[in-house]
Amino acid sequence: MHDTKHLLAAARLIPVLTIERAEDAVPLAQALVAGGVKTLEITLRTPAAAKAAALIRANVPEAIVGLGTVCSEEDLRLAADLDLPFAFSPGGTPKLYEAAARLGVAFIPGVATASELMVALENGIDCCKLFPAESVGGINLLKSLAGPFLTAKFCPTGGITEASAPLYLALPNVLAVGGSWLTPAADIRAGNWAAITERAKASMTKLG
Ligand code: 3PG
Numbered sequence: 001m002h003d004t005k006h007l008l009a010a011a012r013l014i015p016v017l018t019i020e021r022a023e024d025a026v027p028l029a030q031a032l033v034a035g036g037v038k039t040l041e042i043t044l045r046t047p048a049a050a051k052a053a054a055l056i057r058a059n060v061p062e063a064i065v066g067l068g069t070v071c072s073e074e075d076l077r078l079a080a081d082l083d084l085p086f087a088f089s090p091g092g093t094p095k096l097y098e099a100a101a102r103l104g105v106a107f108i109p110g111v112a113t114a115s116e117l118m119v120a121l122e123n124g125i126d127c128c129k130l131f132p133a134e135s136v137g138g139i140n141l142l143k144s145l146a147g148p149f150l151t152a153k154f155c156p157t158g159g160i161t162e163a164s165a166p167l168y169l170a171l172p173n174v175l176a177v178g179g180s181w182l183t184p185a186a187d188i189r190a191g192n193w194a195a196i197t198e199r200a201k202a203s204m205t206k207l208g
Contacts, residue, residue, distance in 0.1 A: 035200025
């Protein structure tokens with residue numbers, strides 16, 4: 001199974017992509033890769049999502065594409081069938097933990113509290129998404145969780161911006177941050193790939 005800690009640490013910035021038209025998938029991924037952003041989360045929020053992930057996997061070899069908004073065993077099966085290296089969920093349920101282990105999917109559950117993190121740890125997962133990061137306490141919550149949970153690492157998402165991303169990444173228990181700011185829906189709809197590349201470059205530069 002893929003090592004999610006290593007994958008997130010290498011990525012640092014993971015755009016959360018909601019793709020309405022499958023034909024946008026490849027140019028969008030190419031635009032992000034050209035801006036230095038290679039690890040991409042395709043959310044399962046649109047009918048085109050699975051096809052978009054498959055197209056990127058097949059046509060953009062520099063991209064490391066996984067799924068997001070994974071909420072059922074069926075969703076995990078998509079990740080397994082496409083041999084994708086990670087699957088983010090907004091939460092974590094006993095059924096998802098069991099299915100992810102059985103299917104061999106590198107599952108990154110969402111947690112928002114110490115108890116939810118403890119459930120992830122009980123299931124052998126110490127690399128989680130903090131979701132929705134800004135709403136549940138953001139940087140202060142991550143600092144608080146660092147005390148009791150020495151091994152836990154996070155990819156916060158939800159409300160993170162180009163300005164706040166470096167502040168999150170400065171925390172020792174944050175490996176990567178996710179967000180949708182890199183890919184505004186209007187730019188995707190208009191095929192404004194150059195703007196997406198520029199935004200990706202600017203965000204990566206701010207991370208230092
Ligand atoms: C999500 O799942 O929608 C992500 O957390 C992205 O959140 P954002 O749109 O606030 O960046």
